[in-house]
Amino acid sequence: MTDSSQKPVAGAHIKLEGNMSHAGMAPVTAEATEMGAGRYQTNMKLTMAGDWQVLVLLTLPDGREVDQEFEIKAVQPAEPVHSSVPASVKVRHH
Numbered sequence: 001m002t003d004s005s006q007k008p009v010a011g012a013h014i015k016l017e018g019n020m021s022h023a024g025m026a027p028v029t030a031e032a033t034e035m036g037a038g039r040y041q042t043n044m045k046l047t048m049a050g051d052w053q054v055l056v057l058l059t060l061p062d063g064r065e066v067d068q069e070f071e072i073k074a075v076q077p078a079e080p081v082h083s084s085v086p087a088s089v090k091v092r093h094h
Contacts, residue, residue: 001038001058008038011061016044018054018072046075 001009014032019025028047032040046052051073058066 001040009060010034010036010038012040013059014040014042015057016042016054017057018044018046018052020048021051021053046072049075051075 001012003009011034016030016032018028018030025048028044030042030044032042035041044054051071052075053069053071056068056070058068060066
């Protein structure tokens with residue numbers, strides 16, 4: 001993760017929430033671990049086959065909050081999901 005001047009953002013808190021596109025499913029959550037130099041990593045267990053919406057909730061070191069949503073289509077049942085979804089969050093200073 002980088003700021004508007006392309007500098008890595010350290011010390012952020014990142015939480016993910018996965019939801020299926022139909023009602024009745026409890027959300028799946030995960031938290032990311034900072035790996036260094038603006039890099040964060042997490043594993044999220046998507047518990048059912050189908051399409052998932054993942055909301056990334058980001059709290060910056062200065063307390064500002066940013067969110068971004070993306071979709072993972074056609075998750076297969078009974079298979080580990082190893083997906084590297086390119087997600088980029090640019091933080092703009094006002």
